Amino acid sequence: MTPDLLLFQHVVDRGEDLDLVVAALVAVEFEYPGLDVAGYVSQVDEFARVVAGMARGERGAQARLAALDQAFFGHLGFRGNQDDYYDPRNSFLNEVIDRRTGIPITLSLLYIELGRRIGLELAGLSFPGHFLVRFQAQDRLVFIDPFHRGARLDLPALEARLRRVVGPSADLGPEHLEAASRPHMLTRMLTNLAAIYRRAGDVYRGIAVLERMLILEPGNARVEGELRELRKRAEALN
Numbered sequence: 001m002t003p004d005l006l007l008f009q010h011v012v013d014r015g016e017d018l019d020l021v022v023a024a025l026v027a028v029e030f031e032y033p034g035l036d037v038a039g040y041v042s043q044v045d046e047f048a049r050v051v052a053g054m055a056r057g058e059r060g061a062q063a064r065l066a067a068l069d070q071a072f073f074g075h076l077g078f079r080g081n082q083d084d085y086y087d088p089r090n091s092f093l094n095e096v097i098d099r100r101t102g103i104p105i106t107l108s109l110l111y112i113e114l115g116r117r118i119g120l121e122l123a124g125l126s127f128p129g130h131f132l133v134r135f136q137a138q139d140r141l142v143f144i145d146p147f148h149r150g151a152r153l154d155l156p157a158l159e160a161r162l163r164r165v166v167g168p169s170a171d172l173g174p175e176h177l178e179a180a181s182r183p184h185m186l187t188r189m190l191t192n193l194a195a196i197y198r199r200a201g202d203v204y205r206g207i208a209v210l211e212r213m214l215i216l217e218p219g220n221a222r223v224e225g226e227l228r229e230l231r232k233r234a235e236a237l238n
Contacts, residue, residue, distance in 0.1 A: 004029050009215050018182050021113055024093040024106070027186060030208035032094060040094050044110070047076055048117040055118050062137060068115050069150040076100065078107060080147035091193045104131040105189045107146040123179035126188055127158070129165035134179060141177065187216045194226075203233050 001009070004026075011023045021044050025037045054075065055067035072078050081090050081101040089095035096102035096110065108124055108131050115122040125132040125143060132153070133144040143153040153161075159172040180188070190213045197206040210227040214220060 005211055005215065008212055012183060012186065012216060016182055020109055020182055020185065021093065023182075023186055024109060024189060027190065027212055028092045028094065030212075031088075031092060031205070035094060040097055043097055044113065047071075047110075048114050050075060051114050052118050061120060061135075064118055064120055065115070065135060068111070068118065068120065072111055072114060072146070073149045078102070078110065078146070079149065080104070080107060086196055086199075088193060088196050091189055091196070102147075103192065104145070104147040105185065105192060108133050109185060109189070111144070111146045111150075124185045124188075125177070126180040126184060127176060128162060130161065131180075131185075131188060134177070183216050187213060190216070203230050203237065206230050207234060 007029075008023075008026050011026050012018050021041055022037060025035060025040055029035050029037075051068055051071040054071045055064045077100045078096075079101055081087060081103060084090075085103060089099065090101065090103040091106060093106055093109070096106045102110075111133055112122045112124060121136055122144075123134050125134045130145070130147070133146060135142040135144060143158060145151040145153060155172060158176070159170075162170045162172055162176060190209050194206060194209045194213065197209060207227065207230045210223055210230065213223050214227065217223060
């Protein structure tokens with residue numbers, strides 16, 4: 001195993017205790033050798049100070065959530081990249097931080113981590129076709145779409161989305177509302193990248209992504225099979 005893969009394995013071995021920001025940055029070092037991970041973590045910490053400043057004095061969770069929205073989408077200027085959704089930079093957290101633009105999974109990851117830093121219990125929602133954020137507001141769940149500037153969704157809206165992706169007969173069930181684990185969030189981010197490189201026929205970057213997915217999901221037969229095929233193609237190219 002190469003040093004960069006060993007480092008990634010070390011970071012993600014903490015399971016639910018892993019640092020999502022660090023793990024998402026380490027995951028893409030294959031594209032950015034020598035990436036200043038600590039520098040980007042410091043930038044996220046600075047974002048968190050901005051969020052905390054805007055939430056200062058707000059006692060209720062809903063008020064702090066509104067302050068997070070104001071800071072994240074307003075002051076910091078994060079937005080969904082609707083013009084070039086499949087640009088791989090949307091899946092590289094360092095690029096998302098630099099460009100303030102991303103896709104649902106990377107924007108959700110940052111939104112969750114900044115919310116956590118001001119005491120908000122936010123979690124990922126690995127919804128079919130579009131990653132979301134869920135928030136437990138007393139006796140009900142609130143669903144948030146960071147790709148669309150924090151739009152709130154109710155259960156009928158979620159079911160309508162599900163039927164558009166899965167089919168008109170799909171029913172929204174408890175399994176669609178479960179919080180995504182931290183390792184799963186990384187897997188979803190890498191799955192997007194793998195699909196981009198698959199469409200582009202980029203063998204070497206595809207291998208790099210699949211190797212990291214296999215660390216997150218050891219024994220995943222689909223990933224193992226695709227990785228074997230790409231390695232064969234890489235050998236043929238050499």
